[in-house]
Amino acid sequence: MHQRYDAIVIGTGQSGPSLAVRLAQAGRKTAIIERKNFGGTCVNTGCIPTKTLIASARVAHTARRAAEFGVMLDSPVVVDMARVKARKDLVVSQSNQGVASWLRSTPNLTVIEGHARFESAHGVMVNGELLEADEIFINVGGRATVPDLPGLKDVDFLTNSSMMEVDFLPPHLLIVGGSYIGLEFAQMYRRFGSEVTVIEGGPHLIGREDEKVSAAVKEILEGEGIQIRLGAKIQRVEKRGDLVLLTVSDNGASYEVSGSHLLLAVGRIPNTDDLGLDKAGIKTDARGYVVVDDQLHTNVTGVWALGDVNGRGAFTHTSYNDYEIVAANLFDNDKRSVADRIQAYALFIDPPLARIGMAEREVRASGRPALVGTMQMARVGRARERSETQGYMSVLVDAETKKILGAMLLGIEGDEVIHSLLDVMYSDAPYTVIQRAMHIHPTVSELVPTLLQDLTPL
Numbered sequence: 001m002h003q004r005y006d007a008i009v010i011g012t013g014q015s016g017p018s019l020a021v022r023l024a025q026a027g028r029k030t031a032i033i034e035r036k037n038f039g040g041t042c043v044n045t046g047c048i049p050t051k052t053l054i055a056s057a058r059v060a061h062t063a064r065r066a067a068e069f070g071v072m073l074d075s076p077v078v079v080d081m082a083r084v085k086a087r088k089d090l091v092v093s094q095s096n097q098g099v100a101s102w103l104r105s106t107p108n109l110t111v112i113e114g115h116a117r118f119e120s121a122h123g124v125m126v127n128g129e130l131l132e133a134d135e136i137f138i139n140v141g142g143r144a145t146v147p148d149l150p151g152l153k154d155v156d157f158l159t160n161s162s163m164m165e166v167d168f169l170p171p172h173l174l175i176v177g178g179s180y181i182g183l184e185f186a187q188m189y190r191r192f193g194s195e196v197t198v199i200e201g202g203p204h205l206i207g208r209e210d211e212k213v214s215a216a217v218k219e220i221l222e223g224e225g226i227q228i229r230l231g232a233k234i235q236r237v238e239k240r241g242d243l244v245l246l247t248v249s250d251n252g253a254s255y256e257v258s259g260s261h262l263l264l265a266v267g268r269i270p271n272t273d274d275l276g277l278d279k280a281g282i283k284t285d286a287r288g289y290v291v292v293d294d295q296l297h298t299n300v301t302g303v304w305a306l307g308d309v310n311g312r313g314a315f316t317h318t319s320y321n322d323y324e325i326v327a328a329n330l331f332d333n334d335k336r337s338v339a340d341r342i343q344a345y346a347l348f349i350d351p352p353l354a355r356i357g358m359a360e361r362e363v364r365a366s367g368r369p370a371l372v373g374t375m376q377m378a379r380v381g382r383a384r385e386r387s388e389t390q391g392y393m394s395v396l397v398d399a400e401t402k403k404i405l406g407a408m409l410l411g412i413e414g415d416e417v418i419h420s421l422l423d424v425m426y427s428d429a430p431y432t433v434i435q436r437a438m439h440i441h442p443t444v445s446e447l448v449p450t451l452l453q454d455l456t457p458l
């Protein structure tokens with residue numbers, strides 16, 4: 001069998017569905033192919049389920065603190081993990097089914113379930129059928145890396161995907177990797193009631209951040225009773241009775257860590273190894289990411305790559321932004337480019353860590369004269385009223401142009417508040433615009449102008 005389309009989208013991640021609908025609405029006969037769950041990682045095993053579970057964990061945490069607020073509960077907090085999981089499954093299924101029914105109800109769009117593989121630059125095989133199109137869009141995302149650790153193949157382990165099936169409380173969760181996935185699960189399971197140990201190979205947590213930010217995050221997590229081992233090189237993984245045992249070396253010294261369950265959170269790899277890219281002549285880099293230009297074209301004319309698979313971003317918002325860039329160039333004669341994007345992301349521990357633009361070490365390395373403003377969250381009325389004063393805010397400004405270079409907000413609502421700074425960066429306005437703005441009391445945002453009043457040389 002052989003089918004001809006105007007456009008084919010492979011994968012239903014965070015850019016594929018929106019693009020497929022836009023293509024179909026523009027009159028292109030379009031097919032979208034999904035091999036597993038509609039909505040991809042974010043919907044099924046990533047952002048949505050983890051943030052739903054984090055919400056349950058926060059309720060447990062708040063309930064344990066109830067007496068501090070004068071609210072007396074007459075029995076200890078009990079977390080029913082089966083109900084926690086059922087709530088998460090409901091939220092996920094709403095999104096997953098929403099994507100599927102949106103795609104299926106779009107005129108001019110054919111939805112195909114199966115694994116797609118390139119046969120040529122403009123031909124894709126799925127379920128034994130060859131589909132051809134002049135325009136092909138790759139949105140296949142990535143999956144958890146499983147490291148080559150001695151003994152691992154003989155031990156049961158979890159990844160962010162299999163964690164979604166957990167409906168019980170692991171007595172002691174060992175987490176290898178102290179970055180986004182590791183730390184979000186660490187705090188979540190600690191709050192559900194598990195013992196948690198994080199084993200990180202690098203010298204500090206969330207290695208992309210400035211060391212003092214990592215140190216502040218470490219202090220918050222340790223304050224909740226999470227054990228953190230840094231600089232840990234895992235020598236061996238083995239099963240001992242009901243336990244998983246890790247033998248770890250650190251600067252020549254060796255020690256053992258054991259727990260009931262093991263979660264691997266050591267990064268992700270792109271889903272390009274089973275996509276037949278060689279048959280299409282599509283270039284990848286040394287780590288398997290599809291090489292794209294600033295408009296997300298691959299080296300093959302008529303083939304684009306969007307989302308995590310292009311290595312230009314690793315977040316839902318970067319994938320969705322990829323869709324906007326491709327659509328603007330294809331349909332709107334608007335030459336949007338990835339190069340115009342300002343880095344922005346958050347780590348959803350509680351309180352969250354939000355980051356935009358450059359980190360302090362990047363500004364220092366650039367050699368440009370810069371100013372910095374810092375404020376402890378303990379100074380923020382909203383934080384004190386809620387007894388959630390952990391963390392601090394920090395903003396970096398170019399001393400000459402007065403433009404904001406970057407910001408880090410570790411504190412309650414930092415993930416929302418940071419957008420006022422981000423939007424000033426996008427408007428290319430000086431920091432004085434926000435410094436002179438009147439913000440609403442009592443919010444976290446009201447302190448942002450004050451934060452910008454006391455800038456000192458970096």
Ligand SMILES: Cc1cc2nc3c(=O)[nH]c(=O)nc-3n(C[C@H](O)[C@H](O)[C@H](O)COP(=O)(O)OP(=O)(O)OC[C@H]3O[C@@H](n4cnc5c(N)ncnc54)[C@H](O)[C@@H]3O)c2cc1C
Nearest residue numbers: 011013014035040041042046116140141307308314315316
């Ligand atoms: C635990 C976790 C938490 C996260 N939390 C956040 C967060 O809070 N905020 C945030 O911004 N980001 C978060 N992310 C990252 C976010 O999930 C991804 O960046 C986002 O999903 C973008 O993915 P994508 O569009 O590239 O494709 P994906 O969402 O990965 O989807 C790709 C789809 O393609 C399908 N596919 C793959 N190969 C083929 C093939 N050959 N044929 C057919 N179909 C195929 C897959 O089955 C999948 O459905 C998280 C990730 C994880 C793992």
Ligand SMILES: NC(=O)c1ccc[n+]([C@@H]2O[C@H](COP(=O)([O-])OP(=O)(O)OC[C@H]3O[C@@H](n4cnc5c(N)ncnc54)[C@H](O)[C@@H]3O)[C@@H](O)[C@H]2O)c1
Nearest residue numbers: 177178179180181182200201202265266267314346347348
């Ligand atoms: N809040 C969010 O937006 C969010 C949340 C979760 C995941 N994500 C996305 O998922 C991606 C993957 O996250 P991640 O945390 O798995 O990966 P990561 O690449 O951010 O971090 C992996 C960590 O594991 C450590 N590590 C690697 N091998 C190790 C080993 N053998 N022993 C000990 N430590 C080891 C690394 O030093 C690093 O700190 C992120 O890039 C992010 O884009 C985003």
